[in-house]
Amino acid sequence: MALRMSTLFLRTLREDPADAELPGHRLLVRAGYVRRAAPGIYTWLPLGLRVLEKVKGIVREEMDAIGDQEIAFPSLLPKEPYEATNRWTEYGDNLFRLTDRKGAEMLLGPTHEEMFTLAVKDLYTSYKDLPLSLYQMLPKYRDEARPRAGVLRGREFIMKDAYSFDVDEAGLEAAYQRHRDAYVRIFDRLGFEYVAVHADSGAMGGSASEEFLAVMESGEDTFVRDDSGYAANVEAVRMPVQELPADEAARAALEEGVPAAHVEDTPDTPTIETLVASANADHPRADGREWTAADTLKNVVVMLVHPDGTREPLAIGLPGDREVDAKRLEAQVSPAEVEPFEAADFERYPALAKGYIGPGVLGEESTTGIRYLLDPLVTPGSTWVTGADEHGKHVFDLVYGRDFTADGTIHAATIHEGDPSPTGQGTLRLARGVEMGHIFQLGTKYAEALGLKVLDENGKLVTVHMGSYGIGVTRAVGVVAETHHDEIGLVWPRELSPVDLHVVATGKDAGVLEKAEELTTALEAQGVSVLLDDRPKVSPGVKFKDAELVGVPTILVVGRGLADGLVEIKDRATGESRQVAVDEAVAEVVAEIRGRA
Amino acid sequence: MALRMSTLFLRTLREDPADAELPGHRLLVRAGYVRRAAPGIYTWLPLGLRVLEKVKGIVREEMDAIGDQEIAFPSLLPKEPYEATNRWTEYGDNLFRLTDRKGAEMLLGPTHEEMFTLAVKDLYTSYKDLPLSLYQMLPKYRDEARPRAGVLRGREFIMKDAYSFDVDEAGLEAAYQRHRDAYVRIFDRLGFEYVAVHADSGAMGGSASEEFLAVMESGEDTFVRDDSGYAANVEAVRMPVQELPADEAARAALEEGVPAAHVEDTPDTPTIETLVASANADHPRADGREWTAADTLKNVVVMLVHPDGTREPLAIGLPGDREVDAKRLEAQVSPAEVEPFEAADFERYPALAKGYIGPGVLGEESTTGIRYLLDPLVTPGSTWVTGADEHGKHVFDLVYGRDFTADGTIHAATIHEGDPSPTGQGTLRLARGVEMGHIFQLGTKYAEALGLKVLDENGKLVTVHMGSYGIGVTRAVGVVAETHHDEIGLVWPRELSPVDLHVVATGKDAGVLEKAEELTTALEAQGVSVLLDDRPKVSPGVKFKDAELVGVPTILVVGRGLADGLVEIKDRATGESRQVAVDEAVAEVVAEIRGRA
Secondary structure (H helix, E strand, O other): OOEEOOOOOOOOOOOOOOOOOOHHHHHHHHOOOEEEEEOOEEEEOHHHHHHHHHHHHHHHHHHHHOOOEEOEOOOEEEOHHHHHOOHHHHOHHHOOEEEOOOOOEEEEOOOOHHHHHHHHHHHOOEHHHOOEEEEEEEEEEOOOOOOEOHHHEOOEEEEEEEEEEEOOHHHHHHHHHHHHHHHHHHHHHHOOOEEEEEOOOOOOOOOOEEEEEEEOOOOOEEEEEOOOOOEEEHHHOOOOOOOOOOOHHHHHHOOOOOOOOEEEEOOOOOOHHHHHHHHHHHOOOOOOOOOOHHHEEEEEEEEEEOOOOOEEEEEEEEEOOOOEOHHHHHHHHOOOEEEEOOHHHHHHOOOOOOOOOOHHHOOOOOOOOOEEEEOOOOOOOOEEEEEOOOOOEEEEEEEEOOOEOOOEEOOOEOOOOOOEOOOOOOEOEEEEEEEEEEEEEEEOHHHHHHOOEEEOOOOOEEEOEEEEEEEEHHHHHHHHHHHOEEOOEEOOOHHHOOOOEEEEEOOOOHHHHHHHHHHHHHHHHOOOOEEEEOOOOOOHHHHHHHHHHHOOOEEEEEOHHHHHOEEEEEEOOOOOEEEEEHHHHHHHHHHHHHOOO | OOEEOOOOOOOOOOOOOOOOOOHHHHHHHHOOOEEEEEOOEEEEOHHHHHHHHHHHHHHHHHHHHOOOEEOEOOOEEEOHHHHHOOHHHHOHHHOOEEEOOOOOEEEEOOOOHHHHHHHHHHHOOEHHHOOEEEEEEEEEEOOOOOOEOHHHEOOEEEEEEEEEEEOOHHHHHHHHHHHHHHHHHHHHHHOOOEEEEEOOOOOOOOOOEEEEEEEOOOOOEEEEEOOOOOEEEHHHOOOOOOOOOOOHHHHHHOOOOOOOOEEEEOOOOOOHHHHHHHHHHHOOOOOOOOOOHHHEEEEEEEEEEOOOOOEEEEEEEEEOOOOEOHHHHHHHHOOOEEEEOOHHHHHHOOOOOOOOOOHHHOOOOOOOOOEEEEOOOOOOOOEEEEEOOOOOEEEEEEEEOOOEOOOEEOOOEOOOOOOEOOOOOOEOEEEEEEEEEEEEEEEOHHHHHHOOEEEOOOOOEEEOEEEEEEEEHHHHHHHHHHHOEEOOEEOOOHHHOOOOEEEEEOOOOHHHHHHHHHHHHHHHHOOOOEEEEOOOOOOHHHHHHHHHHHOOOEEEEEOHHHHHOEEEEEEOOOOOEEEEEHHHHHHHHHHHHHOOO
16 A cells, blocks of 8 residues: 555654754654654654664564574563673663562663573573574663764664574684674665774774674764774774883883983973973973974873772873873773762872873872873883973973883773774774674673573583674664765665655646556556655645655656656656656666666 | 474473463463563563564554554653643553653653654644544553553553544544444454443443453453443443432422331441341341342442542442442542542541441531442432441431432442343343453543644634554453463464464484475475474474464374375364375465365
8 A cells, every 4th residue: 555645644844853963863854754752762753664664674584594583572671680780780870760669670671681691591401402592673771861863872772682692602603603694784785884893892803792883974983994904993992002121121221312301390381282382482302303292191080980889080191192082991991980080089189280290199009099001102111291290390201111100001092093003004094983783792791690501411501602782773774864865855775765666746637646546556566665645735846855855766756748658767866867658657667676687 | 484493492381380370371471472571571482472473463454454554652751741631640650650860750651642642733733634543553561550461461561552633523433433443353353252342431322432352251351241232341331320309299209108217226237248137137027028138228438549649538328239349430430549448547537337337427418528429229219228327226218318318429339240231121241351452532632631733624723633542462462362272272363373384293204304394395385384393302292292382273293104195284273183195285284274265
């Protein structure tokens, strides 16, 4: 049954919605695919639901094809399993918690590792039961601090989450690869540019965790790639770390040629910019080169808030031309959260001279006892200008390894385009993307926490190895909208379009609508799904504008040409159109939609 | 792709689950269709999800066929619309409420009248936009005090809820009829016995609200029917009410032949049973007939709790052979809730002699001021034995209209099998059922509260008329399980069976499994969906038991007979089986499944 514009629950908007930051989102709202119900929470109108179902269909097909079995957990979950894994606490404010009428604490599932683990524990007991992979495709809930860009980052969203269960690591690796292959097929079919990046914060270059990012200017995630095919989330990038030499002689060699460190007056220089200006003006270098921000060592103090609520200051040393990258930092201190080091905190540490903090008052052995970690860009033997722990004073010619050390390393500095690649091959380029999928070798973490063990061939209990595999289903619709549109509207890839064909009947001649209906019926008999614009009192101009906004890839115009036995087939993406004889319209449209090969 | 017992995420249980009260629910759990995740909250395993999807498919087909358009609202909703209609409060403890990280109060949607109303208000402005019907088929949440019988009454459950929008009442009536017809088709296809009952508490015999009840011994709802086709929920039954005559002369006629009321000693008779015994022993009737419970007037006091928290006592007078029917009472005092009248309450009303309460201390004009309502079974001129408001004493020959009156009528007495039908045609029979669907002419209630108006033909704003139409989708699976099983397992109707055919390969001969696989492939090519029991080390007995438990209506056994070129086709419901030549197996199975007509 054709959708009809005369009755479809759809009103296109000419104005941009006030709350939509990104063009794809604006168009999804204007073209009547989604409407906001609450911050980060959306209603799917008829056309939107059709696109969503198509995405689900693709995901389901590919998951079924690798033998994953679909089940459906509830969204409203008991607290206990999430307490057993500590995620009840770890999720912090991101978890929607509630209390039922009997006082039992419950949550809205953010992901379902716990429930899947318990379900398998419930039914399976032997290595013979494995391997097993299960999935579901249902709403998830996360109380995002900053819901964003419509369905790109919602608080209620549909995720396909799959989990694999294997008796050993080899099995897990095979399951991981099987899911990775399925993900490649899914993302190829969804039709946006994507890249698989290393996302594991531990093992650089390992395959324990990869993210599939949709490449998108407006993406929230920055990732890097080099020319060798390496790609990684900035969180996952691990620059080579040069350790300080352990033996005295080697340490001594670091001193060579660098004068002893000396404190200089640098009045009113609490920022890197003012410091560089002051140094160039009052303390020029012997060799005449200008001081730059890269010559300064910036010491940033933040406050870590651990899951148990304890607060711990942390100091990070990095070159002055870099910032602390919040995502890299967060990934490395997780599950602790990062908060600013406030004025009140400074009051408790009078040794910290704000704007002039140097390594002298940092480190677990120092007077403050504040843990001090260096970005690996601060290499052994490197020489710096840095704070002298006194207002208006800086130290010059401070050598790392000679004049100061730290408690360890943290990969926290922003990565710059052109930085050397950690693979050793060429340099890094920066790009932005949106996380569309995440595959993860969980190992035994959840199985351990929840006691999922099976008997192995020797009758010994072994802990099950799990993998988890997620895809943002509602988000995929958002990404396709952001990457498939032009100034005037959406341009759906064929496989995701709400219908195959948009038929526009124009003009007041009764024969036009009759012919449009006739063609619609004939096309539907060929399996073509149709949206028919049969509105009697709407001008051709408005109908065309709506068709362009709605974005069905092929448009069939039945109008004035009919007098000459002609109709028009338009390609939404290119804007090209051609006249065809009305008798050939059905065959031409089918060929257009199915491909002529 | 066939489901295979060797890999399917399914373990049948030989033991009944501890928490399952009803046989269908026990079998759903034992056969691996559902598992409990929390009280009233269930996980759908692969077979269960398939049945659920089939129910959804039937509902979706019939809704689409009447032109309803599917959309999808979120489950997590803002509080404001539900405040505007007062349901934020009215739902009481049944509503799952929560607070987000920013302190905004939210709820899990129990039904979505508010959201649908606002969506239409958002997009539509004119009578020309109507009629419109929308639906969704998504989880709903109600924090039931007594979740029951597995998926029959869950706290998270899937409901199809549809809403119609019309410019006037005639439109609403047409939409109501269209949905009623669709519901008849849906319930016919779901295959359980059902009845449509009047459920409207206001207009007896009207069509403003009907429930579709699945007829089921273990159902929670009692309904009545007579032989004329009348059927109603007990809540909706309105017995004829005889008003007290207004004029003096008629009132005086009520006195005729009945002695003046007189108080008698009836020591230690706080119950109807003891009162009847005492009356027969110590106060025999002049005409020699025995006193029975039906001769006594029972006055029951309850406490109403209004939505604003205020508490109001209510007294109900009814014949002593009846009880107050909690559902009828609740339906009539709603939105107030009913609580018992506690000892502490009696202390506050010393005039109420517990067990001996009479009309003398009841009524808004009485000393207690307690509102006093009579069931219509207490007819004008009827004579009663009732409490004398003093311990151990009752009044005899008390005539309603002569000796006492009340503040009004309440239809609260239990209905007995054989009571006269309110249609005036024959008597009532009682039966039990489960509410499977509810169709309701909402009128302008929600449109009024949320300001949904459109311009009519004359450019005047008119309030939209709405109907609501719900079906319990997960509940339907529960009802089918309760009504389609035998001692040894489930017996699915064909249209809902998780697969069309269960193939059991028995015996250790390698040729058997090979032939079973071959037949499976051939049947799948014919569009038959198959569950293949290919487990290598499981005995034929266990395989047969599992097949009977799982309940696919047709079972194909490939086993020993194969040596003679025979396989066996078993009918799960009748247990009958027949041998067919292996070469004819595919055709025979297809004929069996599709029907031979």
